[in-house]
Amino acid sequence: MPLPLIAPMLATPGTLPPAAQDARWAYETKQDGQRVVVYLAGDGSAGLRARSGEDITAAYPELAALGGALGATPAVLDGEILALDAEGRANFQLLQSRMGLAHAPGRAARQAAKVPVHLVLFDVMHLGRDSLLPWPYARRRARLEELGLAGPFWSTPAAIVGHGRQALAATLEHGMEGLVCKRLDSVYEPGVRSRAWIKIRNMRSEDVIVGGWLPGKGRLSGLPGALLVGQRAAGRLRYVGGVGTGWSEPERALLAELLAAAASEVCPFDPVPRVPGARWVVPRLVGEVRYSTRTRAGMLRQPSWLRLRPDLTPEEAAADIPDDAV
Template identity: 65%
Template sequence: MTSLPRIAPMLATPGLLPPASSDAAYAYEVKQDGQRCIAYLPGDGTLLLRSRSGVDITPAYPDLSDLGTALGSRPAVLDGEIIAPDRDGRADFQRLQSRMGLAGSPARAARVANRIPAHLMLFDVLVLDTENLIRAVYSERRATLENLDLAGSNWSTPAAIVGHGTQALEMTRSAGLEGLVAKRLTSPYQPGTRSRAWIKIRNVETADIIIGGWLPGHGRLTNLPGALLMGQPRSGGLQFVGSVGTGWTDADRTRLAAVLADLATETCPFAERPAVTGARWVEPHTVAEVRYTTRTRAGRLRQPAWHRLRPDLSPNDLC
């Protein structure tokens, strides 16, 4: 059995499309709405999946286990994103959430997999045979990955288009997809680094936030969140960036109420106490994603709307 190096995933930096003068220097991939993972194939038929934070999530995805035999006895380390496709084949993060967090319950994971199959989108190869490829440039790694012809019922290698970034972004917008990741052709793989060599371009502005408290709803929603108090880590502590109270369903509210009940505290977690009345404070352990239009000069999010919980991220991932 080959011993494979543990590699932290390279991360993309939010930004805009590269200028037209640099367009041909980038490859464009569809931004997937799923759970990032590094896949380890030691060449003995087994598979190990690690999340972005390094946690072993293999038992949560038994339907991906056959990937361990896809390259025969060739050991490899692959980078990709696990998604739960909807009826149209598009990533649906809400569907995927029912698969996440089941690593400690293999029997339940197997039952859920029968209803909601996972699919692993592979977009990079970091180790192949005895060769570590992280210093190879993206274009070489991409060619190597495509030559592996990794396509199965539960995994595939999505297309990457060199140049034509404007057209590619418009395609994602028309298809209702999240956006693109632009990857510089000459860039090596930078483990654990949020790099400008990879730029994620979204069709809407989104932000990962930490829930620091909530305000009760009104009427029948008195015991459920009417709004969440959002924070983002800064050098002085958790900065209050506003509240979000739209974009969710009653089921979302009920789910959040259960999550936040276990985190209740009397202590405000924000560096500066927000000027709100009736706040219920919680330990700042829960990460979520919201959509918004712009930021104010004070850093508040304008017109935020709830998008989803991010159980695949911890507050430390936002620092």
């Protein structure tokens, strides 16, 4: 009996449920990895499909052994593939060296020896001959834990019922990406971005120095489409990324005026970043941005503009880029 193809259920960005409803929700750590649906056919094989539906089985050969974990019982499982750093935390930059190798099994095997992955499982949508999609989350989760899926490259981390505020604080304290809140009575909705699942991303904020910009297109013609920002490292201004979201229309217009007044032919970043179409400015504007994490090269991931900091000079802007990110 062939297994049904099931698109993963998606979470909606939001905030913690009201305190009065806390006991109706479960809380799971939000992982910084690649979402995957796992197909165990019951014949010893394991298939992996990305959120897009692409077959990525060959990219992760170390997960092949999961195929025998349930014996002859077929199953469809939901999870996330992670690459862990030396401190045991998910590191998306490490994972990128493993992604995109589904059609290059030789390279995938070599990379697996260098950067092994770990699969965390958090839901079961089909088991044996039965669809578990109509089951409430609490019942599906209990059934998943009964399966005892723990191995050298996979595990089933626990979910916490209630205590959402404490769970969110713990993810922030330990440098985790965030929290996923799941209503205990929620059914599994394939491919749906549901309010029954809420994701909360732990975002950091820092001061940055504006060193350039990229012109907007279409209705944003003549206005900044993105700001090119940097931070000080070893006495120089290092480029840390482009920020293209977070402004209101009045703020964008104000930035356009300030950027025009600070126009320069000289790039202030050292080294000069490869940003086609960049326009440089004298690095005197300071702003605050929100972001999720840094790459190993010190770049900001998913930066969003918060505000200008006219109260700060570039010399007073936030601390240097961390040494381990330079």
